[in-house]
Amino acid sequence: MFTGLIQETGTVKRIKKVSQHIELTCSASRELLQDYNIGDSMAINGVCLTAIEVTDSDFTVDIMPETFQKSIFSDLRIHAVVNLERAMSAKGRLEGHIVSGHVDTTTRLIKKVKKENSIILTFYYPPQVQGEIVAQGSVAINGTSLTVSAVTAGSFSVSLIPYSMNHTNLGQLKQGEFVNIETDILGKYIKAIMGTEKTQILSKYTGE
Template sequence: MFTGIVTAVGRIAAIERRAGDARLRIASGDMFLADGELGESISVGGVCLTAVAFTTGGFVADVSAETLACTCAEHWVVGHRVNLERALKLADRLGGHLVSGHVDGVGEVVSRRADGRSQRFMLRAPQPLAHYIAAKGSITIDGVSLTVNTVSGAEFGVNIVPHTLEHTTLGELVAGGRVNLEVDLLARYLERLLGRVEIGVNLPLLTEHGFLDR
């Protein structure tokens, strides 16, 4: 698990294609992995990958064919910058929200405009993900935990403050760019529970008792 609070920005140093999947060498800097362990999980651009080896100033991770098909990783090239976060420890502060690193789909940047010192982005999610995204809820974009400001169909807006723009790759986004999206973990489980008739919880019941708008 992760929090969506990026701790470093790395870059793809090498890509080795292997029979449908790939092995990446990621330059992260020595400080990021000063006490790294083989087998640990690292969020790379929002994708949970396993460190299989360490190099001078970085680490190596395998990317499965499934991950390549479902994320932006398929389009990464050498030199591409990626947000990095090591896995959450139980004693850590939860500064963002609970993030699994299991990307739900690829979204598109619709527009970007200045709003004071911040930047407001409109993004479009794949239609099957749209109903998971709620105003004032949480979403992960390329591994960064953000608050959803507005929702209109499959499009949603976020406000990104100067610190986040400077210390993550989000400051490089432009209209037409593609991003990894992970919806709120709790929303996925809630939908699954609502689909189980035997527990007696359904949309009409929640509406009747004021949990949902009529």
């Protein structure tokens, strides 16, 4: 489990296709990798992945084809900047929100506007997550826990404070670029429960 509080950014050093999977190597600081071992989890741009190799300055993870195609990893290039977060320890503070590291889909940045000391990012609202992104709710974008500031029929917006701009890759986003998104797990459960109750009510009155 993760919190969506990015610990640092890393750089993609190598992308290697091996049989039915992809090996991705990223740079990271000695501090982040100090007690990071083979088999441990790391969220890279919000995707939970397992280490297969670790050195003092980089680490390598396995990416399955489905994950590769479902995320922005399919468009990653060498030297790309990625957000990194280690899995939360049992003693850690949950200061963002519960992030599973299971990306739902990707979406496109459609507007970027500077407002005072913040930046407002507006993204296309993918139909796959309809009803799971609500104003004042939480969403993870490239693994970064953010509060949704506005929602329309076709888009949603978040606000980046200077810290988030400087400590994640979101401040570098350009209009038209794609990001990974994971909606709030609590919202998913509520949506599933409400959908089940609606089906049961319809079945009761239709006899199905």
